Amino acid sequence: MxxxxxxxxxxxxxxxxxxxxxxxxxxxxxxxxxxxxxxxxxxxxxxxxxxxxxxxxxxxxxxxxxxxxxxxxxxxxxxxxxxxxxxxxxxxxxxxRPAPKLTYEESHPLVKYVCFGLDPNSNTIGWGIYLNYNKKNLNDLNLNAKFNGGQVIIPNSIAAYLVADDEIVDQNGYPLNVANYHYKNYNADLSKFIQDQVPSDKKL
Known part of the structure; x- marks a missing residue:
């Protein structure tokens, strides 16, 4: 029993x-x-x-x-x-078994969401949102994202990076965690702008 x-x-x-x-x-x-x-x-x-x-x-x-x-x-x-x-x-x-190698089109979508996993110590989940992989000319872009599971966002955790093309994916076409590049390419103004757009209830 x-x-x-x-x-x-x-x-x-x-x-x-x-x-x-x-x-x-x-x-x-x-x-x-x-x-x-x-x-x-x-x-x-x-x-x-x-x-x-x-x-x-x-x-x-x-x-x-x-x-x-x-x-x-x-x-x-x-x-x-x-x-x-x-x-x-x-x-x-x-x-x-190895995953199939991604094509250029598959690894360079307009928007790509990548979950970097659960941190069991802080009980937080890291997300990466890669925008405009394919380098299109965009005007008046309005991006809306929805996350399930009752997640709430931590505003000051938002960090925006301008990443060079050769840093977007590794040799197999898999997305890199750009947070590893915190010592370069960090855009403070864009990060602050996005943080200010978080709804007051912080829901995603």
Whole structure:
């Protein structure tokens, strides 16, 4: 029997070169567990109610930190503990395949949204909005963006960068996080202008 408040922890092998914080771990019925992403491949699940029996399918998404260039299979160590006692310790086989290389048109849309992932410490999600990849001449542009999940914006986190064409994407056509270029190309006037446009309720 699983009692309300019982805790499970799931530890993925942190020796693997993966980002475990990109997508929070979730079960097939979110009403059964409170799920906390502790970072570095550790997730904690707390039962919300008493359960006499049942099967719970739990899915965790992980993302390689480096570009996958060829098909390969790796072994991922996984440890599951119940109330601090290890009940399962095994390795799972994970098949990795490279994503198709993007065409120029695909990697240079008018507007592109990129999620940089969840920060489990601050409980914030980083977003990048890349505007006018294809360098069209734009007049009277009005950009509206909607984000789901009850997200609210942090106005002073908005930062605008003017990025050179060769810095927009990497050699495989994937968008770069321009926040890494904070030491150059930052446009203070444009950043302040956009911050001032945030609605008073800060909803997205």
């Amino acid at each position: 699983l009692k309300k408040g019982d805790k499970y922890s799931v530890q993925f092998g942190s020796v693997q070169n993966f980002n475990y914080d990109q997508t929070p771990l979730a079960d097939d019925s979110s009403s059964k567990f409170e799920i906390s992403n502790k970072g570095k491949g550790l997730f904690e699940l707390t039962a919300k109610n008493n359960y006499d029996h049942g099967k719970f399918d739990i899915t965790a998404s992980v993302m390689p930190k480096e570009i996958v260039t060829e098909d390969k299979t790796i072994e991922m160590p996984i440890t599951i503990s119940h109330n601090d006692k290890i009940i399962i310790s095994k390795e799972a086989s994970i098949n990795l």
